[in-house]
Amino acid sequence: MPELPDVAYFERYLASTALHQLIREAEVRDEGIVEDISGEGLAAAARGRSMEQTRRHGKNLFVALGNGPWLVLHFGMTGFPRYFRRPESRPEHVRILFHLEDGWKLAYDCQRRLGHAGITQDPGGYIERKGLGSDALLADEDERYAALKRRRGRLKSVLMNQEALAGIGNLYADEILFQCGLHPLRRLDELSDRQVRRLSEVTGDVLACAVERNADRDLLPGHYLLTARRRSNCCPRCGTDLEDIKVGQRTTYFCPRCQGRMDAD
């Protein structure tokens, strides 16, 4: 689930639920997802503080704990936050649980445990250490264009490379390429400046659109590949059957007619 639009939604979700509440207790139920600190260390950093502000960079969500350190959350492929009160509403795979002053709880749930949580003094430094590029949505147009222009590999790989631009995952990379009419295996260095400019603009547009709709795939426009792929598996523009190939081990959907053709493969 979690790509940039999903994490943007999680950020707003936190803002409307747990933000500004005292954390009475923090429980790490799975040490395995905690990074660079012990479970107790993380719990101790949160206990007695409140979540005061949030910040997102790519797929990472930072939560300021009072005047102290920041909690960093990465959701892997199956992670999400959940604010709940009744035990029946508790999600299935809670890895960290915050008990809040209003009696509700905030869970970090992560079924496949590919996500991680940690503590950092400085989100900027954290982003730098991880080598992340600019946030794919928050970057201004020139910055995004420049970040893409520096690369030369396959378009799909460039978009998914978090060191180029942070936040785009498998699903939205396909969507962006579809909206641009570009084949996922084309190389960035064979595009004209104009095409790279278009790619950059569409990247911003697609992400903004998904964020506006709370990353709910059912609410995306009908001409989006992401919706068509589930409904009919046909191109929403020309009706051709969508094709799927592997690019960098990831399943990639595209319209063979609208997104050009490659020479032999």
Place this chain on the structure above:
DNA sequence: CTAGATGTTAAGGT
């Protein structure tokens, strides 16, 4: 039973 699923990372090669 197997393959594959929205994520990253390490290791090795070109």
Place this chain on the structure above:
DNA sequence: CACCTTAACATCTA
């Protein structure tokens, strides 16, 4: 250096 491939991580489902 920039890029590619493969394998690995953990868990569930089609």
